[in-house]
Amino acid sequence: xxxxxxxARAVALAAxxxxxxxxxxxxxxxxxxxxxxxxxxFSQPFRLHPPRRERRGLKPRFxxxxxxxxKGWEMPAQGSALGTEAHARDxxxxxxxxxxxxxxxxxxxxSLAKVTLHVIFGTKMREPMIGPSVRxxxxxxxxxxxxxxxxxxxxxxxxxxHVHILCRLSRKLSISDLVEEVKKGSSKWMKTKSPMLRNxxxxxxxxxxxxxxxxxxxxxxxxxxxxEHHRKMTFQEEFVSFLKRHGFEYDERYIWE
Numbered sequence: 403x404x405x406x407x408x409x410a411r412a413v414a415l416a417a418x419x420x421x422x423x424x425x426x427x428x429x430x431x432x433x434x435x436x437x438x439x440x441x442x443x444f445s446q447p448f449r450l451h452p453p454r455r456e457r458r459g460l461k462p463r464f465x466x467x468x469x470x471x472x473k474g475w476e477m478p479a480q481g482s483a484l485g486t487e488a489h490a491r492d493x494x495x496x497x498x499x500x501x502x503x504x505x506x507x508x509x510x511x512x513s514l515a516k517v518t519l520h521v522i523f524g525t526k527m528r529e530p531m532i533g534p535s536v537r538x539x540x541x542x543x544x545x546x547x548x549x550x551x552x553x554x555x556x557x558x559x560x561x562x563x564h565v566h567i568l569c570r571l572s573r574k575l576s577i578s579d580l581v582e583e584v585k586k587g588s589s590k591w592m593k594t595k596s597p598m599l600r601n602x603x604x605x606x607x608x609x610x611x612x613x614x615x616x617x618x619x620x621x622x623x624x625x626x627x628x629x630e631h632h633r634k635m636t637f638q639e640e641f642v643s644f645l646k647r648h649g650f651e652y653d654e655r656y657i658w659e
Contacts, residue, residue: 517571518556520621521581522644523608524564524637528658531602532562536595540588541565547587553580556618557625564637566625568613581608606659609641611648 525531532540537560544567545555552572560566571580585604592602613621624631632640638658645652 513573515571515573516615518613518615518618519567519569519571519577519580519610520613520625521567521569521608521610522564522641523581523585524605524641524658526603526605526659528563528605528637530562531592531599532560532565536592536599537562539595540592543591544584544588547584548580551575551580551583557622559625559628561628561632561637564641566628568618568621568625577610581610605657607657609644609648609650611644 541558541560544565545558548555548558548567548569553569553575555567555569557568558565567584571577585608589602589604592599635643641657642654645657
């Protein structure tokens, strides 16, 4: 955090207003030169520590002074490797607002992703260990785990021997990490629910397929209707059908372990 005096803030605000007014009157492009701004003749010390340190009676950690030179704003050497990072951070915070004013407030480029996944995995050897008394709570736990992983759940449901997950995938997480975290946490949680569940395990593998945005509602309805669906089809039949429909290559001797 950069803390300065009221004078520093007033000068910075005046600079922003002047740059905006100059752009409006002259109709200039987005060229940017910090030396042309009104704050160019001003030198003000900034402390690189939270102000609460002073309120707690602690001494400041660093004191840096930004000085304007022929090259622009510079920070005198402090004999510390931190000076370079602090310098860059200070200049960015000082000039970024003015830069936005110069460029007409255009947004910063973003990295966007919206990937929807349909994940299926079962209990080890398809053992029917997820009874009605614990099933809803398990699904709620998995939904909470997905939220903590920044993978918003759309629908979580299943039967006695497996679970379906329809969710968004976080940009910061791989599919394998997502499944591993959900399995690990929910398996531990299940073991605490009953002495009969102390040997609860998920199967080692899983199946996952992406879902186009146009099919999300359809897949959500399918996942929500698991109880009705499995009155006509076993999990084994459903899982193999899922693999074939999405073109997976698999060996059925090993997918249930």
